[in-house]
Amino acid sequence: MVCTRGGYGSGELIGHNLLRVPARPKIFVGYSDITSLQIYLWQKHGWVTFYGPMVASGLAGGAGGKHGYDEASARAAFTEAFDGWSLNLKGRTMVPGVARGVLLGGCLTLVQSTLGTPWELDTRGAILLLEDRGMKPYQVDSTLMHLRNAGKFNGVRGIILGEFPDCEPAAKGSPTVKDVCRRVLRGLGVPIVWGVCVGHTPRPMLTLPLGVRARLHARGAGKLDIVEPAVTP
Numbered sequence: 001m002v003c004t005r006g007g008y009g010s011g012e013l014i015g016h017n018l019l020r021v022p023a024r025p026k027i028f029v030g031y032s033d034i035t036s037l038q039i040y041l042w043q044k045h046g047w048v049t050f051y052g053p054m055v056a057s058g059l060a061g062g063a064g065g066k067h068g069y070d071e072a073s074a075r076a077a078f079t080e081a082f083d084g085w086s087l088n089l090k091g092r093t094m095v096p097g098v099a100r101g102v103l104l105g106g107c108l109t110l111v112q113s114t115l116g117t118p119w120e121l122d123t124r125g126a127i128l129l130l131e132d133r134g135m136k137p138y139q140v141d142s143t144l145m146h147l148r149n150a151g152k153f154n155g156v157r158g159i160i161l162g163e164f165p166d167c168e169p170a171a172k173g174s175p176t177v178k179d180v181c182r183r184v185l186r187g188l189g190v191p192i193v194w195g196v197c198v199g200h201t202p203r204p205m206l207t208l209p210l211g212v213r214a215r216l217h218a219r220g221a222g223k224l225d226i227v228e229p230a231v232t233p
Contacts, residue, residue: 005056006032011113014040021045027078027231029207030054031199035106036113042104042211043119048230050077051106051129051199052207064204070197074207076226081233087206089160089196089222094182096218097191099158103214103226105129107199112143115150124155127216127224129208131162133200137169137177144184158191158216160224163201191218 010033013019021041028041029050041047053059053069061068076085104126105111111130114120132140147153164177175183178194185192193216197203209230217223 001026001028002059003030003034003054005054006030006034008033010034010036010110013037014119021047031205032057032107033110035110038106038210039111039114039121040119043114043121046211048209048211050207050230051210052077053205058205061204066204067202068204070204070206077207077209077230079231081229081231083229084225084227087208087224087226089193089198089206089224090203091161091193091196091222093218093220093222094161094178094192094194095186095190097158098218099127099191099216101125101127101157101214101216103127103129103208103212103224104210105160106131106210108132108140108143109135111152112146115146115152121152123152126156127158127160127214128153128156129160129162129198129210131196131199131201132164132167134166135164135177137167137175137180140164140167140177141180141184144180148184153185153188156188156190158218159185159188159193160196160198160216160222161192161194162199163195163197163203165200165202191216193218193222196222
């Protein structure tokens with residue numbers, strides 16, 4: 001199941017009980033607003049899902065194209081049924097180190113929106129992916145602080161941050177989103193990689209399986225080892 005696009009409305013499928021979940025898990029791919037469904041499927045049904053390209057946003061840009069998708073990571077995520085694989089995150093290390101945990105997360109504001117719901121994301125022991133677009137740095141600051149005050153960074157093993165496009169400061173010289181992330185998250189003492197080409201990115205979008213065990217290497221551009229398959233034969 002490959003979603004057509006993001007936007008908004010996924011929460012209504014859950015809130016109005018319109019979501020019918022097959023007994024047997026299926027490949028489910030999307031990002032942005034689809035985060036709500038991915039977290040619900042993980043928390044309530046234990047589904048592994050895929051944070052990756054959609055029909056109109058990613059696949060339409062073509063393999064390796066601008067606003068397109070990374071073919072190698074998509075192929076590995078959807079077809080590797082026996083071993084793990086490695087991904088060059090193509091970001092920049094913010095806090096060096098190595099972390100092991102279950103890869104979870106998605107779009108920052110949609111992760112926040114699960115707080116207080118029956119499917120609130122349990123981030124303990126996770127390598128947490130957070131990315132978004134079109135937010136001012138102060139909005140990212142507020143959202144991260146909400147997650148921190150709600151205890152969502154307690155027990156997190158490592159963090160992967162996206163590029164946060166269209167998030168420039170309102171005034172020249174004001175803190176950037178990267179500055180905000182460094183200030184709020186660096187004190188956690190866990191490995192962090194910034195600027196990864198995942199979700200909202202103009203670069204070819206990586207496909208990351210959510211709900212599988214992974215190992216994050218925060219050095220240089222960052223590397224992520226997926227240590228177990230996300231699909232079965």
